[in-house]
Amino acid sequence: MSGPVEPTFDLVFQDAWIFDGERTLPKPTSVGITDGRIAKISQSHLSGRQTVNAAGLWLTPGLIESHIHLFDFQNAINPEAMGHYIKEELPKNLRSFLDYGITSVKSVGDPLPEIGDVRNRLASGDLSGPRLLMTGVGITAPGGHPSATVYGRNPWYRLRAASEIGSVDEARDVVNAMAEKGVDAIKLLLQGGCRCSGEPDYKWHGMVSIQRMKPEVLEAAVAEARRLGFKTTVHTFEEERAIEALEAGADGVEHGVVATRISDKRFIDLLLKNDASYVPTLWVYPRAEAMHNLALVRDAGVRIVLGSDSFAPTVQIEGLESGMFGANSIVEAERMALSGLTATEILRSATGLAAVHLGRSDIGVIAEGRQADLLLLQADPTVSVENLKSPLKVIQGGRIVVDRAEQQA
Ligand SMILES: [Zn+2]
Ligand SMILES: [Zn+2]
Structure with missing residues (x-):
């Protein structure tokens, strides 16, 4: 018998479509953030102190x-x-x-x-x-x-x-x-x-x-x-x-x-x-x-x-x-x-x-080790730049600095 799983990350976005700064990842993916950095990118669910259900939503780099x-x-x-x-x-x-x-x-x-x-x-x-x-x-x-x-x-x-x-x-x-x-x-x-x-x-x-x-x-x-x-x-x-x-x-x-x-x-x-x-x-x-x-x-x-x-x-x-x-x-x-x-x-x-x-290798890309500067978007930004407007959340250094919607699970 095991107790409840301890949260591993400060903040998790679960099951998002991801444009990583270069291309769109092929499957919905979860992102775990700790100490302001992207700590884990995974196709399995991650455990966070705060978890955002991002199914059907999009994440891009800030x-x-x-x-x-x-x-x-x-x-x-x-x-x-x-x-x-x-x-x-x-x-x-x-x-x-x-x-x-x-x-x-x-x-x-x-x-x-x-x-x-x-x-x-x-x-x-x-x-x-x-x-x-x-x-x-x-x-x-x-x-x-x-x-x-x-x-x-x-x-x-x-x-x-x-x-x-x-x-x-x-x-x-x-x-x-x-x-x-x-x-x-x-x-x-x-x-x-x-x-x-x-x-x-x-x-x-x-x-x-x-x-x-x-x-x-x-x-x-x-x-x-x-x-x-x-x-x-x-x-x-x-x-x-x-x-x-x-x-x-x-x-x-x-x-x-x-x-x-x-x-x-x-x-x-x-x-x-x-x-x-x-x-x-x-x-x-x-x-x-x-x-x-x-x-x-x-x-x-x-x-x-x-x-x-x-x-x-x-x-x-x-x-x-x-x-x-x-x-x-x-x-x-x-x-x-x-x-x-x-x-x-x-x-x-x-x-x-x-x-x-x-010349900055710490920003601009969603990858493990990079700064957690992210946008959570309602719709696919690779279809139209109009979908960049009014991001649901803006995350900078792992902190949610703009929050237009209550998506917390
Ligand atoms: Zn000029
Ligand atoms: Zn100028």
């Missing part, structure tokens, strides 16, 4: 959003305004990601030291929100984008959120400075969000005269980052500039080619040669050319990573709805679908492939 800007670059014009944002706006903005199932984000240009402080507060549990990876400031040319453009009217912010470099020595110095701040990757901006016709200085939206980064400065920054063990990702807009970034050795392009349809085979060859990621940001650039190009790089087998370029909802930009953190990432997924990507391809871009892009 989503990863790889291109955001967390701070309000328009209104944070001095320490007081920044303090107001951090106190009044930031907590709900961070929660908003979780509400939409985004459990990790990558900031690709935000002010220091503030972005580092937020990362530390999230890690300690002082703030509730996604895991935060960061590049620190955006590194650009003197008078380049975003310094002279979107930060042009905010000199206080401009100095904190971007670094304007004009020489090879400055390139090495700023990469080392970012390394000391504990960044996860290096972000460079080669040009503005506009065409620049190859000239060193050009007009951004016909208004602001700006500079683009010199090729030798870009090359030095990428080489120094690599020497220190960091991946680099480069903001591009035109095909010619994107080729330049990849020739310098970039590991990713943010926005990719937006200005025109891709016409040069070299671009795709270089993406593959560098094993680089393509981050389409269709939320911010919903252009026919960008959507066409996304399908093209998909056909070539390039790693595509979901990133929307979302910014704080209190920022107002003419012709662009600010939307909400998290919600914008789902819009991004919908626009990727409109571009011709399958729901499975889009899911991979926000889970398994995103983890590769970020």
Whole structure:
């Protein structure tokens, strides 16, 4: 005779259909979580202190959003305004990601030291929100984008959120400075969000005269980052500039080619040669050319990573709805679908492939030993990204952080 079975795991999801970050497992499967990690994946029932009957429901990895800007670059014009944002706006903005199932984000240009402080507060549990990876400031040319453009009217912010470099020595110095701040990757901006016709200085939206980064400065920054063990990702807009970034050795392009349809085979060859990621940001650039190009790089087998370029909802930009953190990432997924990507391809871009892009082997996949960052969904997300909306539960590090339904058995 034996007594009742002692629970083995902290939390168990019983009999779920599982998309594991790469593919759908063939049979309903149970997942056991202990100490915030996925401890067991089994086709037998598992015993947990808390058990969720997930029969007929779906589990996916928590989503990863790889291109955001967390701070309000328009209104944070001095320490007081920044303090107001951090106190009044930031907590709900961070929660908003979780509400939409985004459990990790990558900031690709935000002010220091503030972005580092937020990362530390999230890690300690002082703030509730996604895991935060960061590049620190955006590194650009003197008078380049975003310094002279979107930060042009905010000199206080401009100095904190971007670094304007004009020489090879400055390139090495700023990469080392970012390394000391504990960044996860290096972000460079080669040009503005506009065409620049190859000239060193050009007009951004016909208004602001700006500079683009010199090729030798870009090359030095990428080489120094690599020497220190960091991946680099480069903001591009035109095909010619994107080729330049990849020739310098970039590991990713943010926005990719937006200005025109891709016409040069070299671009795709270089993406593959560098094993680089393509981050389409269709939320911010919903252009026919960008959507066409996304399908093209998909056909070539390039790693595509979901990133929307979302910014704080209190920022107002003419012709662009600010939307909400998290919600914008789902819009991004919908626009990727409109571009011709399958729901499975889009899911991979926000889970398994995103983890590769970020160099994080602990997230993005449902596998034993990984962080228990999970979504519990009503319906099959590999059929339609619409099924990612309103997850029943969002689990982060083994804790249920969003709960829309009482499913406890
Ligand atoms: Zn950009
Ligand atoms: Zn951006």
